[in-house]
Amino acid sequence: MHQEWVTLAVLFLPFVGAILAPFLTRFLGYQAAWPLAIVPALCFLHFAGFIGAVSSGQTITGGYPWVEALDVEFSWLIDGLSLTFALLVTGIGTLIVLYAGGYLKGHPHQGRFFSFILLFMGAMQGLVVSDSFLMLFVFWELTSITSFLLIGFDHGREASRRAAIQALMVTGLGGLSLLAGLLLIWNITGANALSTLLEQGSALRDAPLYLAALLLILGGAFTKSAQFPLHFWLPNAMEAPTPVSAYLHSATMVKAGVYLLMRLNPVMGDTVAWETILPLFGGATLLVGAFLGIRQTDLKLMLAYTTVASLGLLVMLTGFGSETAIQAAVLYLVAHAMFKGALFMVAGIIDHETGTRDVRKLGGIGKAMPITFAAAVLAACSMGGLPPFAGFLAKEEIYAGLGFANGWTILLTIVAFIGNALMFALGFAVALKPFTGDKVETPKKPHEGPALLWLGPVVLAALGLIFALLSTFSHGIISTPMASAVAGEPVSVSISVIPHIGLPLLLSLLTIALGILVFMRLASARDAMASTLQAIGWGPDRGFDQAIRGIIRLSALVTNRFQNGRLEFYLTATLGLLAASILIPMIALGELPVLPDFPDLRFYEWAVFLIAGLGLAAVLWARDRLTAVVSLGIQGFAVAMLFMLFGAPDLSFTQFMVETLSVVILALVLTRLNLQPSDHRPLGQKILDVTIASLCGAGLGLLLLRVTQVPFNAGLSDFYAQYSRVIAHGRNVVNVIIVDFRGLDTLGEISVVMITGLAILALIRIATPKPSKTAAPASKSEA
């Protein structure tokens, strides 16, 4: 069963599903959710098949060669950590596909949506089981791109488009940072796969470039997992349809950063930098997310900010460095995926069935929607950390892990305490406020949604309860293997729902008490928070806009300066730079050529010289431009004759034709341009132009002389001369080089010729404005 090709097929299965989704939806409508949900379900079952092996401590690796020349493999690594993530991704994915079937029922682009969500699932699944760095990076970027597509799904609205671009820019930049980090690690350790890296122990930690690698990796992880101050894209991403928020922005994608940190903990953790930076940013994110969440009135936004806070908590725990903290992170991650996914889906159902998500405009719908209400309460209990739910186990472990050992840990414990209490309040605000109290008039009359809608939240909320009740079993298959993988050594998770009297329990009770207090006074807390934010005024979200505007302004400035549409400026700049780049190094490095003795010339050689000289003189003294162009052609012909005389018939031949055609084309261009027939440049301009032209000519001449004075390496030309006939069946070496030895170059060159032709054609064909309007700029640009 566990053959390698099956895993490979499973990795590609979602992409196949994504291709089929639009067609299935065309035939089956929203019912296509049922067959499409088979795709993630199959993946889930496949990964579930690994549970036995992984829980007994095995690590399953496999793969296929990918780029053999670079020693890159398409390989996967399945241990406790990646297995848990894979099960979450595929399991919640199955529920989300079903949910999306009900949520977007009748949407004209539902097929496209299924397609995107399966694409994302494939990317996320690939990301968490990747072993090779390159594969990890490719899937990482793929999640950014598919998330862009999903956030911008409703692309008719500007807010959607902005949120999509913002998320892509932030996570995309983070992806680049991750790539640099991975390459650096590859360089330091020589490992290009996670499995080999994990075997190396502390080699990476002791490397001098450890800090640089760490910062680059954190750049990737913090952007993906929305850590402060880069958290702003996550709440904005709530513009996406709710299934997306429930899947990407709570349970899976935003956890990719946490996944990465957990994955690298055994080789990068346990250093001062790791144990300072991670808790610092994680803690800040926890507080910022929780406090900003209080301010929100939109159900989805409230949940989004608690997600930011939860991610902060996870990062903080991962970076804390104790075994218990890792256990807590593992438990909290699993619990969070379940309760947050459920709550998001509940928010979506409320929106779908009542027409609003504003918590102030909702109330008393619990009677009409009993199943949704039940799921919401179950999920909120887990989120609030009430026994006997999964969240309770996590919270006990968090407090046990952080402890009160010294000032630093006390500070972190207080941060966790405040964050947890606020999240408790927010969770119950989402789960209770809309359902209880007096009935409020809503845009739509509320009633229970179809099974497709409530199935997901009910299953997830129930799992949150079952996970904790059967804690021995669930620790055995999920928590213990995962915690061991994160810690890098065998760890046993044993916490159960039976409360242990002690400090953690006391803190839990205090958290709940504070949470209830905030919950009761949520409205006034919200107002206080709103006015505080009003007073601050500026936030990173606005900073993002300012940064983007700044970049655009800078590029406009640079463009307007250098692309000012004046041909003479372009020519002056290009040729001036050419002269400088030849002459300055030549003089500075003392590489000027030795001037050769003037050779004895035969009379016909003198004649050719004379013709060239006459052509040049005619260019300078020509009365009108057309004559000058033709005279330039005379000089060119003379040079072509020189080539002929010195034994380069091909070159000479081509030069003749090029000169002919350029004279013809230049003449045609001149007759088309609205130029005065003769040249009236002011004296200063003339002097500048003459100087630049002379410098260019002198520079190129000196360069050629210098080149001929360097000892000639005949290796290449000997090779061509020797093998032209033997290998390529041709006596004309020049042509053999062009079409055979360097054929790829030629292919590139003719592509350029063709593209240039197309571009020129387009330029000529651009509808010209009326002559009266062109006259003024034409004469101006000529000046």
Add this chain to the structure above:
Amino acid sequence: MQTLIFRTAAPYISSLMVLFSIFVTLRGHNEPGGGFIGGLIAASAAAVYGIAYGVPAVRKALYFHPMAIAGSGLMLSALSGVFSIFHGVPLMTGIWGAFGFLGATVDIATVVTFDIGVYLVVLGSFTSIALALEEREEG
């Protein structure tokens, strides 16, 4: 340019040039010549004909749009380069074959079709630029 001599001579000159361009292209593998120079000669032929008889006449004589000629040339060259994969050798390796024709043995190779592609690209691109410029002059 409507002089009588030029108008009379132009068809002969340009057809000779086209013929010569083909000759130059085909002999390029062993003697001076090749697709690039051949294409330039053919493009000049089109330009000469255009100056004498006007752009519509050239377009009619070419039958295809010059850019289509250039495009097909690029495609021919690219396919010639790719052809080598059928022989399991690296991209752009010349593949040679021979056939008898009127008692003589004629070598045929992907490098020849590659060169013909170069010819067509150069002919098409330069002609289309020249014709577009001439056209505006008349228009």
